[in-house]
Amino acid sequence: MARVKGFRIWGVLIACVFWISSWVMAPAAWALAQVSLTDLSYEECPTELAEGAITSGGASRPANCFIITGNAENKTGKPIYNADIFGRVYDANDNPVMQNRTRLGSIDEVPPGVSDFELRISVPANQPTPLKLKQFKASGFTGTVRR
Template sequence: MQTRRSVSSRIASALAGLALTVVVILGAVPGAFAAGLTVHDVSLDPCPSEDVGAQPQLKRPSGASCFVLRGSVDNPGRKTVFDTDVFAQILDASGEPVLQNRSRVGSIGDVEQGTSTFALRLAVPAGTPGPFTFSNVKARGFSAPVRTRAGEFDDILPLEQAVAETDLS
């Protein structure tokens, strides 16, 4: 049987740990808060064969297939939203998740005020039965940068820059 003091000291320790966690999280980026953005006109298409991300020389049954998730994102605010991530639930023909245990599909960097387009390359396990459906597509970013910035285009990887510039029509 535990004494009241040991129970209360455990509760106090747990509360102190929780308070420290909150302080660390909030103190890591002073003044930054999460901002939700509206995503629309979303499509999921195979990567063009000439796309370096398609890697045709690596296609085999145990590999992955390249797909591009494209869409538009609206930032109704007056300020840029930084370090924006896109989330979506993507399902195969049988209703199973294509990306197991994750809903974050990638980062689209900074989103200026207004409407912007985005394109993200996704690796889908080979043999996954299509057609694919998606839902709950959303984008979340921050009011201030939360990642270290090394250069002008460091918020988008070079492969994502290339796929964003390629028109699939």
Template sequence: MLIRTFITFAVAIVVSMSTGLFAPAALAITPIPLTEVGYKDCPAEMAKGAVTSGGVTQGAACFLIIGKAENKSGKTVYDADVFGRIYDADNNNVLPNRGRVGLIEQVPPGINDFEMRVTVPESARQPLQLKKFKASGFTTKIRQ
């Protein structure tokens, strides 16, 4: 009898979801294309810091990743995670094991300027190469 009740309940949920009678709140990820992605040195007041990896502390270089973020959703997007790869002049990945490089807190509808701070090892030779940058976020705040 318990199995029959469970099966009936499961079928009722599937039917109600497919007919729209029951629709869970959806947090759809909204893609944010990034264009004109570049970088510049951090202002002196932001430039202090160090990079740690595996317990070893090394000197750091601070940069601002800059560019244009296009929000086509018609709603403000919040907490847009930025993903990409950063290579030095010798084609070494300066942030290995990290696809996520930062966050854009708010992207209003349309094309917007963005900038975010990144810290890379001081040994990374310039010019840096920024590849495969993209972002995605949510049309409702998910972090308080």
């Protein structure tokens, strides 16, 4: 009986050591890296992309298509994968274009240094331009991410 109890204690201790060490030695994909987004601008989509644009959500309504462009700066020295783009887009009257939504899209790969990016968004047709792009940033992983 005492032997069984001893094995049980050692088993629990070994399991705890593995569990704690898994936190310390996390895979590289867990390393979330920040990307600065600068020099933001936008333009209307080419007609072949804009044709039939509608808003997302419950009711489909006519929308205007825009391409947001800018520079993505990766200071990590390693490629960043699957970087989610966050930001706020306002119309000419300072009304939010996308209610309750700050994730706007993603960049598949951001190489080290400064690179260009673009992002397509749909804006309800009844919201006036010019658009205001605020608080843009991105974050992704320095390791490969399975999707």
